[in-house]
Amino acid sequence: QPSGKVIYLTFDDGPGVYTDELLAVLEKYNAKVTFFAVGTNTNLERNLKAIAAAGHSIGIHTVTHEYAEIYANKDAFLKDMYDMQALIQKHTGITTTLMRFPGGSSNRLSDNKCDMKQLVRTVTDLGFQYFDWNVDSDDAGQARKKDTVLENVTEGLSWHSTAIVLQHDIQPFSVEAVEEIIVWGLENGFTFLPLQPDSPN
Ligand code: ZN
Numbered sequence: 385q386p387s388g389k390v391i392y393l394t395f396d397d398g399p400g401v402y403t404d405e406l407l408a409v410l411e412k413y414n415a416k417v418t419f420f421a422v423g424t425n426t427n428l429e430r431n432l433k434a435i436a437a438a439g440h441s442i443g444i445h446t447v448t449h450e451y452a453e454i455y456a457n458k459d460a461f462l463k464d465m466y467d468m469q470a471l472i473q474k475h476t477g478i479t480t481t482l483m484r485f486p487g488g489s490s491n492r493l494s495d496n497k498c499d500m501k502q503l504v505r506t507v508t509d510l511g512f513q514y515f516d517w518n519v520d521s522d523d524a525g526q527a528r529k530k531d532t533v534l535e536n537v538t539e540g541l542s543w544h545s546t547a548i549v550l551q552h553d554i555q556p557f558s559v560e561a562v563e564e565i566i567v568w569g570l571e572n573g574f575t576f577l578p579l580q581p582d583s584p585n
Contacts, residue, residue: 385584389545389574392583393417393565394517396445396484397524398553399431406559407438413566415576416440418515419553420484423447423468429475436476441578443482443515444468451486455498458506465507482579483507483514490516515585517550523558533561538568546584547574 395406399421410417418441421432435442446454446464454464465483473479487493489504507514519540521533533551541547549565551558569576577583 385582386575386577389572390547391541391569391574391576392515392546392548392579393551393562393576394420394443394484394515394548394579395551395553396420397422397449398425399428399435400425400554401427402556402559403431403435403553406553406562407434407440409559409563409566410440411438412563413570413576415566416578417576418443418482418579420445420482420515421468421472422449423471424449425554428471432472432475436478439578441482441580442472442476442478442480443484443579444472444480444512445484446486447471449486451493454486455493457498458503461498461503462506462510465512481512481581483512484516485514488516489514513581513583513585515548515579515583517548518544519547519549521549521551521558521561523550523552523555528557530557530560530564533558534564534568537561537565541569541572541574548579548585 420443447468527533
C-alpha cells in the first residue's frame with residue numbers, strides 16, 4: 385500500500401466527449417486516476433485506448449448502467465458486468481477486475497429485486513474488486529458548477545488521508561474542476577494514484 389496521503393480520483397459513466405480534455409489536464413500534472421467505464425457513449429474504443437495508453441486504471445461500471453436491467457436479478461448483473469469486461473479487453477487488451485456498482489454497493493435502486501449484499505459477495509467471490517467512494521463531488525446531484533464541485537471535493541478531502549473521490553467525466557463542469565482539485569491536493573501533500581486490485585476500498 386502507498387504511504388502518505390492519497391487521492392484516488394474516479395470518473396464514472398464515461399468515457400465521453402469531455403474525456404480528452406480531462407486526459408490533457410491529468411497529463412499536465414502527471415496525475416493517474418481511475419475510469420469506471422460504461423459501454424454506451426460515442427468513441428468508446430478511441431477513449432479507452434487513450435486512457436490505457438496514459439497509464440490510468442480502467443474499471444467496469446456495466447455496459448448499460450440501466451438500473452432496471454442490471455439489478456433485475458443476479459444473472460442479469462453478472463452478464464452485463466462480464467460484457468463490459470470483455471468490451472474493455474477488446475479495446476485495450478486489459479482484463480480488468482476493478483468494478484464499481486452503479487449507485488454504489490449499498491444502493492436501494494434495485495427495489496429489492498436484487499439482494500445487494502448477496503450480489504456484492506458473489507462478485508467478490510468471482511475475483512472482482514469493487515470500490516465505493518468516501519468523497520462525493522455531488523456532480524450527479526446538486527452540484528451544477530465547477531466551483532461547487534471544487535468545494536465539495538476539497539471539503540471532503542480535508543477529512544480523509546486516503547480518499548476515493550466520485551466524479552463523472554460526462555459532466556463538463558466536473559471535468560473543469562479537476563485542475564484546481566489537483567493543485568489543491570498537491571499543495572496539501574496528497575499523491576494522485578490509480579486504483580489497483582489491492583487498493584483500500
Ligand atoms: Zn454511474
